[in-house]
Amino acid sequence: MMTQDLRHLLDNNRAWAARMELERPGFFQKLARQQTPKYLWIGCSDSRVPANEIIALDPGEVFVHRNIANVVVHSDLNALSVIQFAVDHLKVEHIMVVGHYGCGGVLAALRGTRVGLADNWLRHVYDVKLRHRSRIEHLPIAQMEDVMCEMNVIEQVGNVAMSNVLQDAWARGQNVSVHGWCYGLKDGLAKDLGVTMSNAGEVVNVFRGAIKRYPRDLSGGVRASVALQ
Numbered sequence: 060m061m062t063q064d065l066r067h068l069l070d071n072n073r074a075w076a077a078r079m080e081l082e083r084p085g086f087f088q089k090l091a092r093q094q095t096p097k098y099l100w101i102g103c104s105d106s107r108v109p110a111n112e113i114i115a116l117d118p119g120e121v122f123v124h125r126n127i128a129n130v131v132v133h134s135d136l137n138a139l140s141v142i143q144f145a146v147d148h149l150k151v152e153h154i155m156v157v158g159h160y161g162c163g164g165v166l167a168a169l170r171g172t173r174v175g176l177a178d179n180w181l182r183h184v185y186d187v188k189l190r191h192r193s194r195i196e197h198l199p200i201a202q203m204e205d206v207m208c209e210m211n212v213i214e215q216v217g218n219v220a221m222s223n224v225l226q227d228a229w230a231r232g233q234n235v236s237v238h239g240w241c242y243g244l245k246d247g248l249a250k251d252l253g254v255t256m257s258n259a260g261e262v263v264n265v266f267r268g269a270i271k272r273y274p275r276d277l278s279g280g281v282r283a284s285v286a287l288q
């Protein structure tokens with residue numbers, strides 16, 4: 060029964076493989092021998108944010124890790140293994156952490172919506188909000204949501220950069236940069252958040268510079284002091 064339901068997908072697959080082979084004879088045979096992607100994409104699992112399509116790359120050109128709300132946690136062996144393999148073995152030159160506006164995971168963390176097991180995962184995003192609340196809580200709701208999506212990316216770029224994988228790679232002089240992007244579901248465009256880190260020495264300054272682009276509420280001194288109590 061399952062096979063019946065998915066028949067159209069397998070048909071799609073056959074048609075796609077035939078078209079690829081027709082347009083570029085030997086494509087799959089060449090790819091089967093080895094992969095040499097230059098990029099590692101760390102993105103959200105959201106079905107509307109597919110890595111290869113958005114940056115128009117073929118199979119073999121981007122190594123991908125996705126989870127809910129594109130979070131990189133130092134105790135997550137899955138993400139760390141992907142990063143380690145990509146950096147140490149594939150020698151990717153660029154790692155993009157790609158968030159997206161309207162991210163359900165980020166919004167759930169921001170609103171305190173209970174979603175089940177993922178609450179524990181999204182706690183990491185909530186922590187981002189707590190850490191930078193003076194730059195977030197005074198904003199109108201729509202802007203607050205967009206800023207949270209961007210700040211979450213910036214935090215995760217910092218987490219990638221501070222991982223021992225990146226620190227070790229930079230210490231031995233390897234050419235690899237970490238970037239932060241935020242993708243717009245409404246227009247299909249990815250925005251560079253200007254948080255690119257290319258060596259260990261610039262991590263802290265780049266991170267601070269990126270965060271400072273989100274001004275604190277200068278008029279709400281009273282509210283801020285209440286919130287801090």
Ligand SMILES: [Zn+2]
Nearest residue numbers: 103105162163
């Ligand atoms: Zn998302």
